[in-house]
Amino acid sequence: MRASLVLAAAGSAASVAHAQGSVTLYGIIDEGINYTSNVQTSAGHGHNLYSLSSGILSGSRWGLKGSEDLGGGMKAIFQLENGFDVNSGKLGQGNLEFGRQAYVGVSTPYGVVTLGRQYDPVVDYIHPLMPSAMFSGSIGAHPADLDNLNNANRVNNSVKYRSASYAGFSAEGLYSFGGVPGGMGQNQIYSLGAGYGRGPLTIGLGYLNARNPNASFFGTAVGATAATNNFGTSPVISGYASAQSEQIVAAGATYTIGAATIGGIYSNTKFKSLSGVVSALNATGASGTETFNSGEVSLQYQLTPALLLAAAYNYTDGSGANNARYQQGSLAADYILSKRTDFYVIGVMQHASGTDSTGRAARASLNGLTPSSSDQQTAIRFAIRHKF
Structure with a gap:
């Protein structure tokens, strides 16, 4: 009996020794001072604003990630990542x-196969090539982050597969269950992406389709409901929340030549089948499809x-009943202390x-900031970023 216990204990110890794993705690704190011009007040007037803000170039966060060796080249993996506001201590992402x-x-x-709340393939392949990810921050994203290339929206209830890299090529697919009884396709999201990275060249391609995006894509935060406008307050897109589907097609590339890196981004975003009825989700009663084409070039x-x-220039052109156009330029400098x-x-x-989208003369609206009272807006930020 005693020998059996010893053998069982030895077998258990061997099993524990084989199942090696690790857990890492990590994070970023990004905090700085902002100047924003022409901020529209509740009275409709424009005033300059000085403020502290958190998480502009890199979202302030802490997280845990880990893996366990399962043998045969397989690993169990996980990641939990929290966003927060340094100034108030409150949680981010709704x-x-x-x-x-x-x-x-x-x-x-x-x-790799993963399940949970995740980034979609468009974000995985193209966001890292965006000037907003590299140097201009969320305020330098495309207006209202209308193409989600700055990763404003995550995808809930999703299953994602990413291939291994073959000679620099890889691909990804994601499917999000809508979770509506009797309607498998309702509120579903699916996305595909592919990329290449080797030497000085990096390329990313992506496609995303979200059914009922006000609930499935924009409404993935606490307190959001299908009856409320989850598109936010930016006049760039707030009037399109009644769309039955949203489609994003995007591509990007960077190429390094010595100390210089040049880049280009293109996206086509469509808000399809607008309701045509005036409501909280459709301030003007727009119908049909509203389309935005956005192009951006950058130099580091x-x-x-x-x-x-670094510098970047973006031109976003809207077409449809509301034909807003936005021209945007960014300049940045980053000094590494350690x-x-x-x-x-x-x-x-x-x-x-x-x-x-509100049917008014277009106002400037830098991403994540209070819209301007006029057709122009400027933001300047000086900040410190610490990674741990």
């Missing part, structure tokens, strides 16, 4: 505890090992023209 990411899955030599130059200078800490400064200016 007051969700792990609003940035929350998933578990299995990694194999042939690819590593002046010294510690100092990066392996984990840097200072940066960002300046972004936007000019709007045409008619926006």
Whole structure:
């Protein structure tokens, strides 16, 4: 009997030794001072605003990620990531505890399968190539982040597969269950992406389709309901919340030549089958499809090992009943103090023209900021970022 117990204990110890794993705690704190011009007040007047704000170049966050070796080249993996506001301490992403990411899955030599709240393939392949991800921050994203290339919306209830990399090529697919009894296709989201990265060249391609995006894509935060306008307050897109579907097609690339990196981004975003009825989701009663084409070029130059200078220009053209157009320029500098800490400064200016989603003369509306009282708006930010 005693020998059996010893053998069982030895077998258990061997099993524990084989199942090696690790858990990592990590995070970023991004905090700075903002100047924003022409901020519209409740009285309709425009005033300049000085404020502290958190998470502009990198969303302030902390997270846990880990893996366990299952043998045969397989690993169990997980990631839980929380976003927060440094100034108030409140949770980000609609007051969700792990609003940035929350998933578990299995990694194999042939690819990775994960389940939970995740980034879609368009974000995975194209967001890293965006100037807003590299140097201009969320205020330098395309107006209202209408194409989600700055990762404003995550995808709930999703299953994602990413292939292994073959000679620099990889691909990804995601499906989000709508969760509506008797209507498998209602509120569903599906997305595909592919990319190539080798040497100086990186390329990303992506496609996303969201059914009833006001609930399925924009409404993935605490307190959001299908009856409320979850598109936010930006006049760029707030009038299109009644769309029965949203479609995003996007591509991006960067190429490095010595100390310089040039980049280009293109996206086509369609809000389809608008209700045609005036409501909280459709202020003007728009019908049919509203389309935005957005193009952006960028240049980065590593002046010294510690100092990066960068610039970008974006043109977003709306077509349909509301034909708003937005021109936007960004300048940035990033100075690295140490392996984990840097200072940066960002300046972004936007000019709007045409008619926006609310049926009014288009107002400038830098992403994430209070819209302007006029067709122009400027934001300047000086900040410190620390990674741990």
